[in-house]
Amino acid sequence: MLITCPYCGPRDVIEFTYQGDGNRERPQPASQDLDAWNAYVYDRLNPAGDHNEIWQHSGGCRAHLRVVRNTITHEILSTAFARGGHKSADNRAEGRS
């Protein structure tokens, strides 16, 4: 599986570290909304198809990336620096505030 890093270009997946579901939105640290924290910690979409993910190019430029990966085919549909905002596979994350 190759992931195209926006800086380094296509690299083997062994250079990358998976950092979890990219759809999660962390509540404000002071938030006491238990439902929001519960959703952040436990709720996952687990789609059979396109999935927003966070990866780090830990064996290269060390940038954190937003990756859209198809969970059935492992096709990488898009990659972008995480700091540049995000591109959702299903618009779920954009709908949250």
Place this chain on the structure above:
Amino acid sequence: MAEQQLPERQSPLEPEYHPGSHGNFEHGVDVILSETRPGSILQLAAWPGEEKRLIEIIRKVTGLALPDGAGGGVSNGTRAVFGFASGKFTVVDEAEGLAQAFAGSITPAIGTLTDLSHGRTAIRIAGPKAEWVMAKFFAIDFALPAFPLGAGRSTNHHDIFAQIQRSGADQFDIYVFRSFARSFWKALCHASEEVGYEVQ
């Protein structure tokens, strides 16, 4: 300021550094391995939006003009610079003291400077089979069109991080952690045995 007396720097490769021809060299030596021992190895990082100012500072201090593009780099024989991540650059000089030359220029508003002169070891591999041997360690494309002259790459071998700059058509400079340098050197020598190698 008085001249600082620095202790003599020892090579971590010393016990395994054996000049001469080794391996399968009866039909010729296809790679030459050496330790370049630069006096200064620096890592410079710009805050987002400050990259152009940092590139300009690098040009003023070293005389090296970084080309545009990710991983772009240039070397002039005694000094070298290349990008290894977004807004981050490795700068190398044969002479010691390059950190002091940058110290006044890179203000906290622009970015940071980290002196890695004692933290990295520079190993050079040259020769017609250099790409072949490098490809045994690193899962990247070493062909000249994909990895142009002067360009730099951040990658890893066996989960250990390394930076590579192409310093010639068939020559690469590899920057590895000093604590892992002897291990990498031994592995590099083993990988070079089949093509015949010379340690200079």
